Amino acid sequence: MRKINVGLIGFGNVGSGVVRILQEKKGLLKAKIGIEVNIKKICDKDIISKRNVSVDKDILTKNAKDILGDPQIDIVIELIGGIHPAKEYIIEALNRGKSIITANKALLAQEGKELFAIAKDRGKNIYFEASVGAGIPIIKSLREGLVANRFNGVYGIINGTSNFILSQMSDNNCTFADALRQARLKGFAEKDPTLDIGGIDSAHKLILLVYLCFGKLIEVDDIFIEGIPRIALSDVNYAKELGLEIKLLAIAKKQKDELDVRVHPTLIPKNHLLASVGGIFNAIYISTDLAGNLLFYGPGAGQLSAASAVVSDLVDLVRDMKAGLFRSSLNVVPDKSISKLKKIDEIESRYYIRFMAVDKPGVLAKISGILAKFGISIASVTQKERRRAQVVPIVMILHESKEKSLRQALSLINRLDIIKENAVAIRMEEV
């Protein structure tokens, strides 16, 4: 076997990056693997627009069947994103004996059960290194590099857009709206940024991390998700004064027989490595039973960064095929010590709370009285300004408390007439 034929579906940003790498690194890759990788066909609905790479027009097609139906194509790279028709293409490719490479976290998060089952049934693989952390080899590290490990927890900054916005707010003292505007200007935010800033994209990626770390394919609905739009600049600044940084963290941690999985803005100590992850960078912090605590850091997006991951998947597949057979990748094995998912109501956490209250005697007594009634104790409290009879922020750090109790307490406090806005609560994490 001297040449492997690949079909690429999706000739957009990452797709053209993959083509560019395969062209520019042709010699390097052939020297490393001893085989030529040939892009036999490229499918896209737009085969006219110029890309930053030039290809033979004959290999372009608007019809995916030209790839799926080509028996000479062994590997299909799916980079169109979205659920349909990506899902149907992948299923057809698997059924026709092809292996899959995809960067489609939304698809795998939602339809992974079905897709992985079909792949297993067909003895084929779905590789997805580019779906989390772009060029950071996190999937390979979890699956192969840490093969003997069991995982206690994974904590990820895995949405570059959100991290860019929070970093801008923290570093340059700008509001959420300003930071989002800058993200848009720099091309770091989509026109509709909901998936990113709302935490959904992080949840999709977290599902894949949980799959590899704990061997379970959970549903998006199983994850408590809270985005960053509620974060005010004042919260970022008050947190800083307390030696804390706010990050949108994707969290999955084992607690006895429960798995606690959630995505939300999280306060972490400034001196933790995760707090230093700025801009569009991503980082995944992992707690293992053998290899200790590890961190993987790198750009979370970018044409060539994501394409680098796609090509590493491609090389893995080619190496297997070079051996004259399709070697299955390592099986994903469920962590049997986990019997259920923890509900958000049942978690215990420390909290940062900001109340907006009228500045008059007795306010603190009322608030702390209600908290006490729910068994919640206060670690520190600061009234940030003094403006008699006006609304001022009161910032509290709470000791470890039950989320359910806190919610009940806050709903009572929010109804007090001295309270002028709903309280802002941000969970803290001892990573």
Added chain:
Amino acid sequence: MRKINVGLIGFGNVGSGVVRILQEKKGLLKAKIGIEVNIKKICDKDIISKRNVSVDKDILTKNAKDILGDPQIDIVIELIGGIHPAKEYIIEALNRGKSIITANKALLAQEGKELFAIAKDRGKNIYFEASVGAGIPIIKSLREGLVANRFNGVYGIINGTSNFILSQMSDNNCTFADALRQARLKGFAEKDPTLDIGGIDSAHKLILLVYLCFGKLIEVDDIFIEGIPRIALSDVNYAKELGLEIKLLAIAKKQKDELDVRVHPTLIPKNHLLASVGGIFNAIYISTDLAGNLLFYGPGAGQLSAASAVVSDLVDLVRDMKAGLFRSSLNVVPDKSISKLKKIDEIESRYYIRFMAVDKPGVLAKISGILAKFGISIASVTQKERRRAQVVPIVMILHESKEKSLRQALSLINRLDIIKENAVAIRMEEV
């Protein structure tokens, strides 16, 4: 094939960790790879002392020939360390058709050329994930995860002992001697710590990183090596005042057609991720052409951490053998854009310099006059104390200067009668 037989040479700390993982994770590994891994024999000069793992006495031997000569053993794990007889064992194992796993950085750094050549000739592999950064999957990431990338530079904190000592000095304001004593007490330093604190161990590991990043097996003698024993507590503290942290960095960076490879104490900005790597932790920061700048962080030592890496190598080998043949790992391909190694005299760097000078008028004029004569310009200068007619430290930060010029200037300055100790110079790095 349902079982793979492994021979372990070296039943010390890491070796017994490997046995423990293979025992405790037997079910997990079998579920992941579909094959049982069996430790058929263990060789050690001491087969009597108790380890934190129990094995059948029949598999223990003092004679390595029992492993090397056993045709049923396909994989030999070498964990005795040192050059001889590890080298001879590995050669014999390769000649007898066995694959090798080793954590022996000193051996590979010194004898890698010969060993890798024999392995290639025999169509076998030498895996060495545990040799750099213990359980951090850095070798696999460089080799496979970043397979399409070319590397601009690699910057490693890869000696836990040295990093522990520097962190102690920085965090707890203790002297080098005190910090070394603590490292010994905690078991983080060998009886003779020269290899660690002298930078040799970092150089050995750097050779392996350079091999994977740039495709060249350089010699220890090619590397400028400076250890940490000259670092004074005052330097650590002055650096902190300047927003800098001192780390023992292993550096390899491409500059046009030259590769600049060195190990020395290095000043880096406090807000760089590498500056936050404390204690015995390791981190490798990599600049690539496709995947951007990446960081890999984790414990740099530890029984189970290193053993975790050995077992991941083992699983890789088993997966290959499961396919019924020994699949060669990816070839290492030289970066042809590099034509030579840069000599330390030829580097340009910013420097921190501490002079110990008599506090009297004209001192600064004399020092800066000599620097100017060699074309070296001063970015900042601070006289740390005022004690008329006594010896006080003067701390300078120099703009980018030639190392050769600096050495010449310092040797003249050190001879001035107002200078009472040889100047301390620490290189700064823009990572």
